[in-house]
Amino acid sequence: MTSNITETKIATKSITLIQAINDGMKTVLERDDTTLILGEDVGKNGGVFRATDGLQEIFGDDRVIDTPLSESGIIGTSIGLAVNGFKPIAEIQFMGFIYPAYDQIMTHASRIRMRTMGRFSVPMVIRAPFGAGVRAPEIHSDSAEALFTHMPGIKVVCPATPYDAKGLLISAVEDPDPVLYMEPMHNYRSFREEVPIDYYTVEIGKGIKRTEGEDVTLITWGAMVPLVEKVANQAKENGISCEVIDLRTLYPIDEGLIAESVKKTGRAVIIHEAPRTGGLGNDIVSIINDTSFLYLKAPIERVTGFDVPVPFSSLESHYLPTPDRILKGIEKVTNF
Amino acid sequence: MVESFPMKKVIDEQGNLVTASDRDLIDQELVQTAYYHMYRIRTFDKKAKSLQRQGRIGTYPPFEGQEAAQVGSALALGEDDWLFPTYRDHGAMLTFGANMTRTFLYWNGRLEGCIPPDGKRIFPAAVPIATQILHATGASWAEKRKGTKNIAIAYFGDGATSEGDFHEGLNFASVFQTPTIFFNQNNGYAISVPFERQMNSSTIAQKGVAYEIPSVRVDGNDFFAVFFEMQKAVNRARSGKGPTLIEAVTWRTGAHTTADDPTKYRPEGLGQDVVDPILRFERFMKNEGFWNDDFAVNIHKEVENEIEAAVKEMESYPKANVEDLFDHVFAELPNQLVNQKDSYLQLLRGK
Numbered sequence: 001m002t003s004n005i006t007e008t009k010i011a012t013k014s015i016t017l018i019q020a021i022n023d024g025m026k027t028v029l030e031r032d033d034t035t036l037i038l039g040e041d042v043g044k045n046g047g048v049f050r051a052t053d054g055l056q057e058i059f060g061d062d063r064v065i066d067t068p069l070s071e072s073g074i075i076g077t078s079i080g081l082a083v084n085g086f087k088p089i090a091e092i093q094f095m096g097f098i099y100p101a102y103d104q105i106m107t108h109a110s111r112i113r114m115r116t117m118g119r120f121s122v123p124m125v126i127r128a129p130f131g132a133g134v135r136a137p138e139i140h141s142d143s144a145e146a147l148f149t150h151m152p153g154i155k156v157v158c159p160a161t162p163y164d165a166k167g168l169l170i171s172a173v174e175d176p177d178p179v180l181y182m183e184p185m186h187n188y189r190s191f192r193e194e195v196p197i198d199y200y201t202v203e204i205g206k207g208i209k210r211t212e213g214e215d216v217t218l219i220t221w222g223a224m225v226p227l228v229e230k231v232a233n234q235a236k237e238n239g240i241s242c243e244v245i246d247l248r249t250l251y252p253i254d255e256g257l258i259a260e261s262v263k264k265t266g267r268a269v270i271i272h273e274a275p276r277t278g279g280l281g282n283d284i285v286s287i288i289n290d291t292s293f294l295y296l297k298a299p300i301e302r303v304t305g306f307d308v309p310v311p312f313s314s315l316e317s318h319y320l321p322t323p324d325r326i327l328k329g330i331e332k333v334t335n336f
Numbered sequence: 337m338v339e340s341f342p343m344k345k346v347i348d349e350q351g352n353l354v355t356a357s358d359r360d361l362i363d364q365e366l367v368q369t370a371y372y373h374m375y376r377i378r379t380f381d382k383k384a385k386s387l388q389r390q391g392r393i394g395t396y397p398p399f400e401g402q403e404a405a406q407v408g409s410a411l412a413l414g415e416d417d418w419l420f421p422t423y424r425d426h427g428a429m430l431t432f433g434a435n436m437t438r439t440f441l442y443w444n445g446r447l448e449g450c451i452p453p454d455g456k457r458i459f460p461a462a463v464p465i466a467t468q469i470l471h472a473t474g475a476s477w478a479e480k481r482k483g484t485k486n487i488a489i490a491y492f493g494d495g496a497t498s499e500g501d502f503h504e505g506l507n508f509a510s511v512f513q514t515p516t517i518f519f520n521q522n523n524g525y526a527i528s529v530p531f532e533r534q535m536n537s538s539t540i541a542q543k544g545v546a547y548e549i550p551s552v553r554v555d556g557n558d559f560f561a562v563f564f565e566m567q568k569a570v571n572r573a574r575s576g577k578g579p580t581l582i583e584a585v586t587w588r589t590g591a592h593t594t595a596d597d598p599t600k601y602r603p604e605g606l607g608q609d610v611v612d613p614i615l616r617f618e619r620f621m622k623n624e625g626f627w628n629d630d631f632a633v634n635i636h637k638e639v640e641n642e643i644e645a646a647v648k649e650m651e652s653y654p655k656a657n658v659e660d661l662f663d664h665v666f667a668e669l670p671n672q673l674v675n676q677k678d679s680y681l682q683l684l685r686g687k
Contacts, residue, residue: 067508075470076501077471077477077505078474083459084418084474103501107464108464113666116451117448117450119450120459177667255672256671
């Protein structure tokens with residue numbers, strides 16, 4: 001992983017992505033009394049993944065609130081809290097359980113600012129672990145980002161590293177509008193990174209170049225980022241130099257970063273876990289079409305989940321993009 | 337269950353006090369205020385229907401027949417309380433202080449119609465069903481957290497009780513003891529589906545039992561019954577005693593909306609025995625010596641002038657600003673939207 005730490009003076013600690021999320025929430029709860037955490041099992045239990053571990057002990061059950069098992073209820077009451085002076089961080093235990101709350105997000109959270117021309121707004125964060133590859137039970141492994149990037153009025157972020165997890169969490173809480181904060185559960189504990197102990201932010205709307213390269217641009221996010229970096233290394237051994245872009249924010253996408261890279265390489269492969277049809281990869285194809293079409297040396301490849309429900313765990317390794325599929329995509333655009 | 341939730345009544349259909357001692361609770365100011373607001377919103381509603389028929393506003397959902405429920409509930413609120421209405425509650429909103437011109441603007445498809453007067457905590461009308469019940473729970477929860485005595489009221493119809501959000505809202509309010517009033521107007525029909533098909537429960541009030549929320553059933557066409565039960569609920573919420581569910585039994589005199597034809601589904605003559613709530617109130621005023629022809633004439637004139645002025649203002653309102661299509665989706669426009677906006681504006685300007 002590329003380190004984001006440029007100033008050695010900053011005090012850091014080596015933590016995992018889930019610890020960084022915890023640290024980010026602790027930071028905002030300390031700084032801002034109006035922030036609250038709501039969700040199922042977030043209090044005493046510290047969250048099923050321990051994302052909120054220890055926070056209720058520090059901030060009390062009045063600010064780290066175990067709610068009834070009620071997704072629409074969590075989001076709907078958070079909207080009421082948000083329009084009335086609070087900044088709720090609402091946890092949906094798994095993204096596959098966000099659907100009961102979709103109505104509240106689609107018809108209210110994302111529209112209240114526009115409907116009232118700014119009189120009311122909903123500064124809330126919805127946290128949701130997503131993605132396959134951890135042998136979870138059914139419905140626990142969905143990647144539903146496109147349902148939300150298609151929804152006007154909400155931002156969607158998706159950190160892939162501990163550093164970005166904390167910085168984006170803080171930015172999401174400080175954002176005046178609703179932000180869906182997608183957590184790649186596959187990466188919760190898969191590696192550590194030096195993360196500043198104190199407050200810092202990662203700007204929403206900015207992607208990052210993880211690996212510099214010349215021949216092909218690989219565009220991805222979330223749990224796919226470390227996998228794609230690994231594949232980029234393999235490709236390098238085969239003589240293909242790949243540039244890896246981690247979008248970090250899925251709406252609004254960093255179009256400039258994509259365009260700049262594709263103009264340089266002339267080739268692009270987009271990798272995501274979610275099903276292909278209607279997937280965010282198609283929007284990225286359109287961004288390249290709009291910004292860098294004449295620089296392309298080959299048609300853009302997409303390596304994605306299939307147009308099937310995320311399967312039971314016995315088949316999930318076939319569902320997810322594999323190094324072989326990604327390598328094949330890279331070869332296809334280089335050999336065109 | 338009907339026996340467990342007897343319908344509270346203060347005046348009967350002939351305008352007579354059911355319990356003589358209730359007379360002590362009623363003074364001239366309350367009577368005149370109630371009459372003024374009921375007459376005012378009735379006249380607004382009639383005007384809106386007429387404007388829709390003339391194509392001067394869009395589709396409109398009339399609330400005629402529900403004036404006692406809407407005015408009786410809204411008048412019991414305090415200045416700093418929150419009101420979470422549905423699309424059929426513009427009567428309650430106007431009574432609570434919504435601007436009439438803006439109310440007409442809303443039904444004419446204008447964003448400006450959702451903006452309450454400064455300091456007024458009136459949410460835009462919920463169009464999905466029952467969703468606002470959770471917002472009211474959340475906003476009143478926020479008041480409790482801030483240590484104020486302010487409360488929130490959620491308006492909803494009989495159909496809304498079939499939605500999950502109704503139950504989730506009541507449950508949250510019960511668990512967190514929020515100062516919320518769940519104000520149901522049971523007007524008999526959810527578009528075409530009658531109460532009996534909507535649920536197999538004989539009352540809506542009984543649904544509060546499961547959540548241990550104090551619940552009451554009132555005659556929703558009896559202004560006083562609604563107002564007095566609301567006052568009790570408001571006091572309970574303000575004093576930290578949590579939520580209340582009120583079922584106000586009323587009747588939707590007209591169609592679901594101006595695009596709906598109730599003769600398709602409502603048996604002819606059904607509801608004809610329902611005494612109009614304003615007529616009932618006028619009978620009470622006459623029976624108890626509150627009626628005054630001059631007062632009534634003045635009120636009627638004042639209301640008509642106000643409505644004419646509001647319609648005029650609505651119709652002479654500056655045209656919708658195309659930039660408003662883009663400018664309020666986020667606090668700060670993302671590049672994508674800036675680009676979409678700029679290229680569309682350039683096209684409009686002929687570039």
